[in-house]
Amino acid sequence: MTPRYGGVVSRGLALVVDTLVLTLLLAGTTWIVPQLAQHLLGIPSDPARCGSTTDWWRIRAHLCQALGWVTPVAAVLYPPLYRVGFWTVTGRTPGMALLGLRLLRTDGRPVGLATAIRRWALRLGSILALGLGFLPILFSARRQALHDRLAGTVVVHDWATEAWEPRAAPGALIATGSDAPSRPSEGE
């Protein structure tokens, strides 16, 4: 049994879901951090009322000013932490889980931290290249984006037997010995 590779629609839908989740996380952080700071530390949520920060010992004023950085910092940190974290720990982001997709190495093994970081960085390159790095999904036999090809990863459907082909396809996973990918159980 060989898996079916995730195509542009499945991966696109997963991307939409993940973007929604990230947006919610970011919005939640943007709202909750100033609230916590105000209620626990008495720091005003309005930066205009932070007070002078010319003296180093005015900790609250410095923290108040720092609150303005919460959203940009979260916006920069959340996407890589979210994707790399989920790829490494579960092999799939929540959006991929919803669509029944899983990220594997081309040899069928789960993705490790190094591969996940490499794939995320290369994926950023694909995005910065006006999304051109995603185009190979449409043409390659294993539906690999450019960053997949360079990072040595594939995205497969693993949600039902029907999504697995009964015989090896031209672009099937190269699986040998104990490295062969086992059929992930349903509800994983």
Added chain:
Amino acid sequence: MDPIRERPGLTTQIADALIRRFLETPVADALIERVVQALMRSPELDQLVTQVVADLEASPVVDSLVDRQIARVLEELRESEDLQLLIRKQAGEYLQHLGEHPEPVQRLIREQSRGVVDEFLAALRERALAADDTVDGWVRRALGRA
């Protein structure tokens, strides 16, 4: 003078007595049984019963009669204080039982919810998979590949 002609009721009485006496004999029993068996075996009786039942079913009079009777019985039940009392008592007992043992109901609701979510996910994944193949087909056609 013939006494029978003088008293016409006497003829009827004598006939009744004779018939009653005859019906009490084993011969009459056997005769009636044979007649009944012959009737039960006859297809005409089947047809007759079927016809009567069909006529009754199609009869607006019977429909109306049944409806009226049901409405009457329901009205009586609705106004019956005993029944209301019984329902309240039973409902109270059921609610109390459910309050003390909510696990089966909770399990049912949980399983039903899970079933709905699973169905939705399965449909979503199947459609996404089919759409992947469709898009691949479009691309292959656009590139002139088989």
